[in-house]
Amino acid sequence: MTLQMDLPASTSDDYPTRKNTEPALLYRKDPTVWGSGEGPFSSEEIEGYARRGYTQVASLVSDEEVKTYYAELERLGSDPALRGDERVIIEPSSEEVRSVFEVHKLSDVFAELVNDPRLVERARQILGSDVYVHQSRVNYKPGFGGGSFYWHSDFETWHAEDGMPRMRACSFSIALTDNYTHNGALMIMPGSHETFVSCTGETPENYYRSSLKSQNVGTPDEASLTYLADQHGIDVLTGSAGDVTVFDSNCMHGSGGNITPYPRSNVFIVFNSVENACAKPFSAPAPRPEFLSARDFTPVGR
Numbered sequence: 001m002t003l004q005m006d007l008p009a010s011t012s013d014d015y016p017t018r019k020n021t022e023p024a025l026l027y028r029k030d031p032t033v034w035g036s037g038e039g040p041f042s043s044e045e046i047e048g049y050a051r052r053g054y055t056q057v058a059s060l061v062s063d064e065e066v067k068t069y070y071a072e073l074e075r076l077g078s079d080p081a082l083r084g085d086e087r088v089i090i091e092p093s094s095e096e097v098r099s100v101f102e103v104h105k106l107s108d109v110f111a112e113l114v115n116d117p118r119l120v121e122r123a124r125q126i127l128g129s130d131v132y133v134h135q136s137r138v139n140y141k142p143g144f145g146g147g148s149f150y151w152h153s154d155f156e157t158w159h160a161e162d163g164m165p166r167m168r169a170c171s172f173s174i175a176l177t178d179n180y181t182h183n184g185a186l187m188i189m190p191g192s193h194e195t196f197v198s199c200t201g202e203t204p205e206n207y208y209r210s211s212l213k214s215q216n217v218g219t220p221d222e223a224s225l226t227y228l229a230d231q232h233g234i235d236v237l238t239g240s241a242g243d244v245t246v247f248d249s250n251c252m253h254g255s256g257g258n259i260t261p262y263p264r265s266n267v268f269i270v271f272n273s274v275e276n277a278c279a280k281p282f283s284a285p286a287p288r289p290e291f292l293s294a295r296d297f298t299p300v301g302r
Contacts, residue, residue: 016198
């Protein structure tokens, strides 16, 4: 049985964005770790996550599993039946597949992964409740042309366009290829999760259709990015295939393009607390489609 409901009205807005003509830096009003601390993460890992906004787990996924997931990633990216599907995002400059969304509904392999206790129990430990999948996707960053992802806070979009009330979600990035400093590895400003960048601009109708390829509205301004980088620095998250990076919904992060011969691909799963289910958007005319912002709040891993 799945749990779906009509969207309630948004609660009071502690993180206003896309409403003013000037950007602003706002203090975070939510904890980073909502749980008691008990779970598969060690106390050191949880403390590091709370301080930096992210943690990495080496070799959480086996080599055989990586092969299985990578084969499934390639199958989805090359499936001609999916080429016209709205869930498949194409690089505007190369016609290469950039991302495939809602992969846990397109693939039995990834449906099993989003229910994997190695992921779900860690998400529960951080978020302090049962969790559901807010979004899933596979990201392709092939050699010789994989595009960049500009600096952003996921929560800014999820709050503005999806109606996510609180910073009570976390993302799991499962590396399916080795991540080097030179092939478009994830970059995070450690500690930036404590500051919310309120962005300028008004969200156009059906903005997701263009923003998934190149985002303009909801993009942090250069002065705010410079301040956060000066305050916190930038970590480049390298690692091996099978490593998992877990990061807070409000971390300022991005990645450069990939002009090396070495691809950088990953599976990306967003877990949100069932107590933080999305309501009506705070700064958009209508919610994004369900493949970007799930409206099925059924707990996973149960």
